[in-house]
Amino acid sequence: MVQISDLSQYEEQQVTLKGWVATRRTGGKIAFITLRDGSGYVECVIDLQNVSEEEFEAAKRITQESSIILTGMVIKNERQSGGYELQVKKIEVVHIAEEFPLGKKEHGPDFLLNHRHLWLRSKKQWAILRIRNQLKMSIHHFFQDRGFIQTDSPILTGNAAEGTSDLFGTEFYKEGVEAYLSQSGQLYAEATAMAMGKVYTFGPCFRAEKSVTPRHLSEFWMIEPEMAFYDLDMDMDLIEDFIRFIITDVFEKCQTELKALDRDTFLFEHIHKPFPRITYEEAVDIIRGEREVNGKNAITVQEEDLAAVEAKLTVTKAEIEETEVLLKGNMKKGKRNYLQSKVDKLKKELKQLEEDARNIPLWIESSKNFPRGEDFGAPNERVLTRLFDTPVMVYKWPRAIKAFYMKRYPDDPEYIKGVDVLAPEGFGEVVGGSEREDDLEVLLASIRAHNLPEEVFQWYTDLRRYGSVPHSGFGLGFERTVMWITGAKHIRQTIPFPRYYGRLFP
């Protein structure tokens, strides 16, 4: 059996392809079927000169997503997107599909999610899931090549790493004692690092947050490396190498997929540059417009964005009106369809622009009045990353807003040795990391200060009793990274079957 992705090896040869009908167009004596087999897409030409009358008639009855086996010659044809087409000689039908619910016309998000099991077959979802696969392999390659041991944290745990409010719990193990689905494997990764040196986990995380947003799932995957004898600077060096490697590797290996997604190449063109490292306090100055970045001011940049949105709003409105006037006249059906779809598209853009025009002023206010000492909100992250071409690393955070296990600066104990990596183009946080507190007494005090139950952290504090060492690690949200690389507008597209508050099926 030949895969579509390998067709270039079979030029001018006869092959048999097995797959599904992605699209089809029939004529009187010629028909076209775009066949997909999971490895790729190929246009197949069914010419009455090459097949029997019966087969041609059968071909005309083949519906979208029917499963078929085609035998024919592989012909080079520059007009086709893959460079090759199949001149069909024989058609075998495996199954004629019922009317497929997903057509060529655009669909709403809820309809698509309800048909996720079928939506996966569409070209963009195919491309995203292939990039997801490549990203996973690139991550493993990066760590494996550097002597890291892949390890697994338990998925069911008695430990709540950062509070219990957003955990899924069950009383299965002992009456009155909650077991939780893990929200992070970090604490266990730390223990494993003390045994193995450098480790990384790649496992599922669960958050019972009722957040229904384009960036949240209740079930997602996270990569959490943990390294013994690493301080924050070494951690940041590793993070930078890591991000640059995975982005570059995916970019090199997934050209076809990125093209199918119309992903612009801005990210990939700038990723080789050094990532700026700024402290929290410097970042606050930038957000509030009190410090400039390469001559760019956060407030004025947003005001310019708003002006641009408003200008575009006027232009779009005029264009819609103009097109609607045209539509009132007489014209051919094809022309009408074209104009109608243009209006639909413009109206959709208009909605988005109106949304932006409503929101940007709120974001500007949020920037101007940002209260020093607090954690960044989405608008603050957005404007900060808006000023850079590459990911930006923000380190040295106020102790009060970060997790209990992060190490204090010995000479500046109100700050901790933590880093957030914010992806450019307004994307926001993809990595959070820190050097861990390795002093037993300081750690215990921190656990108490956060009102966490000391008993369940007994084993964790043991790591500071038996050969405590400086160590660091970080966490990378896998779906967030897929979203970033693919440019997907919604995190729900980055995992085959997304789970979030309100969705358990399919």
Place this chain on the structure above:
RNA sequence: GCCUCCUUAGCUCAGUUGGUUAGAGCGUCGGACUGUUAAUCCGCAGGUCCUAGGUUCGAGUCCUAGAGGGGGCGCCA
């Protein structure tokens, strides 16, 4: 949890200050077409206007409640 917008045919959407028999495109089905790539031509079918109340001579349109969905914020990865 808060703010905001939406729910009309299988899908994406129109539907004017409340007024006869609710429209379009796509898709399906039937037919025409030898090179198509969402958008050639002709024709058929397809609707409890989200649900429950209310106002009115009359409600897809107005009011109230509920359900579902989108976007923003918060929480975060």
